[in-house]
Amino acid sequence: MVKKTRVxxxxxxxxxxxTGLVLQRNGYQVNIIAEHWPGDLNVNYTSPWAGAYIKPDPKLDEKWRKLEEVSYKTLWALSYMDDTSVIRIPGFDMYSKDLQINGEPWLKGIYHKFQVIPKDKLPKGVEYGISYTTVSMDVPKYLRWLLNQFTNAGGTKKKAHLNHLNDAFEPDVDIVVNCTGISARTFGGVEDDKVFSTRGQLVAVWAPHVKTAKALHEDDTLTYIIPREDGEVILGGTSDVNEYDGTPDPKTAELILNRCVKLCPELHQGKGLSSLQIIRHTVGLRPSRKDGIRLETEIRKNSAGKDVIVCHNYGHHSHGYARSWGSAMEVLDLIEAAVKNRQRNVAKL
Incomplete structure (x- = not known):
């Protein structure tokens, strides 16, 4: 039996x-090491707090388009499977300023039922709008599904707190992938000062009658409504740069509720704001990064002087779910290119 490359x-x-699931399914023997896991609720464990849906960005930089396209198509396929919590929902995005974009052909080729809404059909105060069909996820359930898929594929896991990237350089490990998110700013051996927090506050309400995602962009404010599989609806939000406080602010919550009800009056079905059934208030720290996602490989030495391929995959800001599958596939490509390059160098010796 050929020994699998350990990651x-x-x-x-x-x-x-x-990333672990993609690598494990593609022939690598993967072990995930982390202090926090699905089910844990820690402000520095970002993923459980996300709104988690894919919202088209007509202004998206071309270098990130592939990541979003791969993720959207993969999650769309998962929406037809049981137990993933991924559902298909109609979406409407509105902007208070005219983006002066004529339909973005690349988005029309990706998103189902994508179209630019004619200006005469837009509400007062809205200058540009799009409609489409997208996907949303029930985050706790989706994270558990990912973990189960990973372990069912033969992947292993270890609960541990690492102080330095070198702590993952075990003697028989050939590749280390750094997916430390917001911790990449302080994690030993990485210490990326381009990483910063963008605090986001959300309100979860019970509104199973709401089936459509909506977003309104007004200057520096983004209001959004995200239905989930079980009847929860996520209301947001805020974008507080370099803020690390994980405690929900009651005044901010009130502002979010008022903005969301204005955008989507059917939330309270004509019964008033006080009738909303609030499930919880949450705060998450988005792992933002100047220059965007870090997706690259480098070679480092372990304690025995052996070359180890290190691949970085962090800095996704609010797009972790929207670009997760695309960035995981990019990691696979980067690792395979690095392995081939190392093999060529060895052959020259």
Whole structure:
């Protein structure tokens, strides 16, 4: 039997779990090492707090388009499977400023039923709008599904707190993948000062009659409504740069509720704001990064002087779920290119 190449992944958020699953399914023997796992609720464990749906970005930089396309198509396929919690929902995005974009052909080729809404059909104060069909996820259930798929495929896991990337350089490990998210700013051996927190506050309400995602972009404010599989609806939100406080603010929650009801009056079915059944208030720290996602490989030495391929995959800001599968596939491509390059170098010796 051919020995599989061993990979250690640091981090078990949506990026670490998805990357682990992709590598495990593609012939690697993967072990995920993390302090926090699905089911844990820690403000520095970002993934459980996300709204988690894919919202088209007409202004998206071309270098990130492949990541979103791969993720959207994969999650769309998962929406037909049981137990994933991924569902298909109609979506409407509105902007208070005219983006002066004529339909974005690349989005029309990806998103189901994508179209630019004619200006005469837009509400007062809205200058640009799009409609489409997308996917949303029940985050706790989806993270558990990813973990179960990973372990069922033969992947292993270890609950541990690492202080330094070198702690993952075990003697028989050939590849280490860094999926530390917001912790990449302080994690030993990485210490990326381009990483920062963007605090987001959400309100979860019980509104099973709401089936459509809506978003309204107004200057620096984004209001959004995300239905989930079980009848929960996520209301947001905020975007507080370099804020690390994990405690929900009551005044902010009130502002979110008022903005969301204005955007989607059917939330309270004409019974008033006080009739909303609030399930919980949450805060998450988005793992933002100047220059965007870090997706690259490098070679480092372990304690015995052996070359180890290190691949970085972090800095997804609010797009972790929307680009998770795409970035995981990019990691696979980067690793395979690095392995081939190492083999060529060895052959030259």
């Amino acid at each position: 250690n992944i640091v981090g078990a958020g949506v990026i670490g779990l998805t």
